[in-house]
Amino acid sequence: MAEPVFFPFATSLDFGEVATISGTTLPDGAPMDRRIEGAAALETAGPSDLAYMDNPKYTEALAATKAGLCLVSPRFADRVPAGTVVLVSPAPYHAFAKVLARVFPSALKPESAFAAQGVAPGAVVHATAVLEPGVTVDPGAVIGPGAEIGAGTVVAANAVIGPQVRIGRNCSIGAGSSIQAALIGNRVIVHPGARIGQDGFGFAMSPKGHMKVPQIGRVIVQDDVEIGANSCIDRGASRDTVIGEGTKIDNLVQIGHNCVIGRHCVICAQVGLAGSSTLEDFVVLGGQVGLAGHLVIGAGAQIAAQSGVAGDVPRGARYGGYPAQPALSWARETAMLKSLLAKRGRKSDAPEG
Structure with a gap:
């Protein structure tokens, strides 16, 4: 049985085309018309x-690679073996991504399982929903009353689009995801299993019990946002939850009600993120970071x-630890704690008397 190819190589490129796409220059004497037929790890x-x-x-792997063409930063250019043509770039990963986007376009976002435009048998589209030409709806998907979906958008199998939801053009809505009470921009990618627009965790607590507070806001997702698999974005309580243009959200992320996420986070x-947190533009949060509610993380900060x-957290700051503090203070505190523990260990090992 032949092994399946999940992401077919769309087109081969000659070395000159790779250099142009990646913004690099071939070395003198390199074969301009030699072609690449794939991409792989160094090993x-x-x-x-x-x-x-x-x-x-990966310096050792670079020295041993048999790749025909390799993108590297200037400091590693002299480590490339003689049989490999080197392309020097200040940002080789970024340059590599540009080339891969050209030759593996199907890997950029979830696609229809049936690779055919239109509404597939087994999908349910309400009579009052409006779909522009070129929308693809896979089997099992449900489009609610009054929903509007722009041209080129794919709604994968078993996704549920709620009443009055608006989805822009050239979006990808992954299998089994659900979207309600939301306005979605253009070129948004929602990976399988994501949940957008469900009510937030809001209760008026008292000794007699906890009263559920209606969540009457929306989720606004701006253009070019990506939302990872099984992530959840709650709709606002009294104002909107907002995800800014170009922001990228990984898998298994929880964003509480009323949060405002800036651009390109x-x-x-x-x-x-607990409710009403604010991230300004270009903030980076590492894995498993937790934010208390009603905080502001300044533009360009990294946690x-x-x-x-x-x-x-101030603009441009670097924080870490629990509780989080400026990175330099955190490093000093950690080093001091290790030193104290080491001293205590030496004392306990010393002979008595």
Whole structure:
């Protein structure tokens, strides 16, 4: 039985085309018309493959690679073996991504399982829903009353689009996801199992019990946002939850009601944002970061993985630890604690008397 190819190579490129796409220059004497037919890691790449390297951990793999063409940063250019043509780039990973987007376009976002436009048998589209030409709806998907979906958008199998939801053009709505009380921009990717627009965790607590508070806001997702598999974005309580343009959200992320996420933020897996948190533009949250509610994380700030943030973070700051604090203070505190523990250990090992 032949092994399936999940992401077919859309087109081969000659070395000159790769250099143009990646914004690099071929070295003198390199064969302009030689072609790449695939892309692979340094260890597995062959003479017709493109590879890249920008991490010193892989220096040995670079020296042994058999890739036909390799993108590297300037400091590693002299480590490329003689049989591999080198393309020097200040950002080889970014350059590699540009080339892969050209030759593996089907890997950029979830696609229809049936690869055919239109409403498939087994899908349910309400009579009052409006779908522009070129929308694809897979079997089992449900489009609610009054929903509107733009041209080129794919709604994968068993996804549920709630009443009055608006989804822009060229979006990808993954299998088994659900969207309600939301306005979605253009070129948004929602991966399988994501939940957008369910009510937030809001209760008026009292000794006699906890009264559920109606959540009457929306979720606004701006253009070019990506939302990872099984992530949840609650709708606002009294105002909207907002996800800014170009923000990328990993799998298994929880964003509470009334949160406002700025433009081009990066939120890694298993992050949890309590309600009414605000991230300004270009914030980065490492995996498993937790934010208390009603905080402001300033533009360009970065929070290290597994940090617990209990207070506001200034613009451009680097924080880490639990509770989170400036990274330098956190490093000093950790070093001091190790030193104290080491001293205590030496004392306990010393002979008595």
